[in-house]
Amino acid sequence: MTSDVETAPRAGGTFLFKESEGPNGGPGRTISFAGVDIQPRSYAELAAASSNLPITIQLDMYNGEILHTDFNGVDPGTVVHVSTTLESRFTSRAIGLVKGGWLPSALATIKADSIILVDRNVVTEIVSRFESGVKKGREPDFLDLFEDSPIRINPMLCALEGNSRRMPDPHETKAQIDEAVNKLRRALPKAEIVVGAKSLEGVLGLIENTRASFSRKNAMLLELAPTLCAPTSRKDVAARIASVIEAADRFDVSRKS
Known part of the structure; x- marks a missing residue:
């Protein structure tokens, strides 16, 4: 058929x-x-x-x-x-x-109670495709199925990412939330932006909970970067992997991170 x-x-x-x-x-x-x-x-x-x-x-x-x-x-x-x-x-x-893997964006939100957690890249893609809920004429994409749909979007990941190449402070976090909400509301006015009075408090709590881990990972990456940015010959691969594992143990970073 x-x-x-x-x-x-x-x-x-x-x-x-x-x-x-x-x-x-x-x-x-x-x-x-x-x-x-x-x-x-x-x-x-x-x-x-x-x-x-x-x-x-x-x-x-x-x-x-x-x-x-x-x-x-x-x-x-x-x-x-x-x-x-x-x-x-x-x-x-x-x-x-989604639990168990991935799906194209529109299929991932097939359930009525779905909430989309968007990162900065996805917000940028949505804004580039829609203006006041109307498609701008780019090549067809699964995101186009969000047109005129009451999808539920939570932009907290955008605030967690920040835009200053470091963990955002409370002022920057609030500014990031407000910016993402305004962009999404202009692009998809029929969408429900899931942001409430406790949203900022929740994001700041997550940032604080991950600050120590982030600092350890940051220090580890800064140490390893000079040895990883250049091409590695085949004979050195095993030693390079061993140095990464050793650094992970020394900085108390999970080997599965």
């Missing part, structure tokens, strides 16, 4: 599959369903993908409920499981990290 798929992730998570051509060359049949769970994709698929090219991934959806169909013998209310290859005309410049 050759088919097209349309989705309105924030409108109840409804998918519509429509055949390009039905049996024996007849009209294409349709089937719509909602409430699906989507299997996250693996790191190997992410590593093989290119952010500036249309994405092709295995799409496995399950626990969906059929809303309407003109397929014979298939009734509304039936639970549906779908396994297919998604050959999209969309790029996926921003991905969603």
Whole structure:
């Protein structure tokens, strides 16, 4: 079956599959369903993908409920499981990290209670694509499906990153939150920006909780940088790895960091 798929992730998570051509060359049949769970994709698929090219991934959806169909013998209310290859005309410049892996941004927010934690790069990509909720005409991307959608966005990661190449102080943190909120509201006015009275307090708490660890990692990287910035010959690789592990132990940084 050759088919097209349309989705309105924030409108109840409804998918519509429509055949390009039905049996024996007849009209294409349709089937719509909602409430699906989507299997996250693996790191190997992410590593093989290119952010500036249309994405092709295995799409496995399950626990969906059929809303309407003109397929014979298939009734509304039936639970549906779908396994297919998604050959999209969309790029996926921003991905969603979800439990168990990743998904293209719009598919990662299929559940009505999803909250998108955006970093500075994703905010920049959103702002470059939308003005007052309207797309600016760039190449199609999964982010375009956020147009006119009441998605929920939390910009706290932007504040944690800062823009001064050091851990931000309280004044800088508040300024970063305000800047991200203003940009997102201009770009996507129908989005719900999840920022409350306790947001700044929470971010500052996270910063303080990570300050000691950040300082140790920073010192370790500054020490190692001169030996890692230049090309390493094959015969020196093992010794270079050993020096990194030794430094991690000495600075009390997890070897898995």
